[in-house]
Amino acid sequence: MKNKKNIRILLPLVVIIWGILIYKMVDAFSSDEAVVPQNAMGNFKAPDIKPKEKYTLIAIESDPFLGTVYKKKQKRTGTTARKIKVKEIVWPQIQYMGLVADGGSNDKIFVVTINGQQQLLRAGETLENVKVLRGNAEKITLRFEGQTQEFSIM
Numbered sequence: 090m091k092n093k094k095n096i097r098i099l100l101p102l103v104v105i106i107w108g109i110l111i112y113k114m115v116d117a118f119s120s121d122e123a124v125v126p127q128n129a130m131g132n133f134k135a136p137d138i139k140p141k142e143k144y145t146l147i148a149i150e151s152d153p154f155l156g157t158v159y160k161k162k163q164k165r166t167g168t169t170a171r172k173i174k175v176k177e178i179v180w181p182q183i184q185y186m187g188l189v190a191d192g193g194s195n196d197k198i199f200v201v202t203i204n205g206q207q208q209l210l211r212a213g214e215t216l217e218n219v220k221v222l223r224g225n226a227e228k229i230t231l232r233f234e235g236q237t238q239e240f241s242i243m
Contacts, residue, residue, distance in 0.1 A: 178233065178234050178235075178236055180233055180236075180238065181203055181204045181217065181219065181233070182202075182203070182204050182205065183201065183202065183203055183219065183231065183240055184201070184202040184240070184243050185199070185200075185201055185224075185228065185229045185240040185241065185242050185243060186200040186201065186202055186207065186242070186243060187199075187200045187226075187242060188200070188224065188225070188226050189209070196211070197211065197212065197224065198210070198211055199211070199212075199221060199224050199229055201219075201221070201229065201231075201240075203216065203217055203219060204217070212224065218233055218234060219231050219232070219233050220232045220233075222237065226242070227241060227242055228240060228241045228242065
């Protein structure tokens, strides 16, 4: 019985509190005019804006604490770029013939013709200074004396 008595008292109290809150929110958003006091805008005065001070920096010729003198960097006139001679590397005659792979394993064997001799090579193997880096069914990537080149299937 005690629980029913509490519900009979608390339920109307909660409904009244929520009703007051909803009424205040609806009333605050439904007013069409903004209420501005007459004196609020009449006494406003914009603050004075002071111009910013301008500074200039002086180049330091010596360190004030150590006394060492800084050397000015001389500007280079003209272009003095060094021309690096790239040694022209002549690749052997290479043709990519295809790929042999077992369906169950990831081991791929590439069929490559180097200077007219057909060879079977795996990734990472080297033959006549030609190293196989990677490849797939369409192309293979080879390295010869530091240069990398791709070859497409014939």
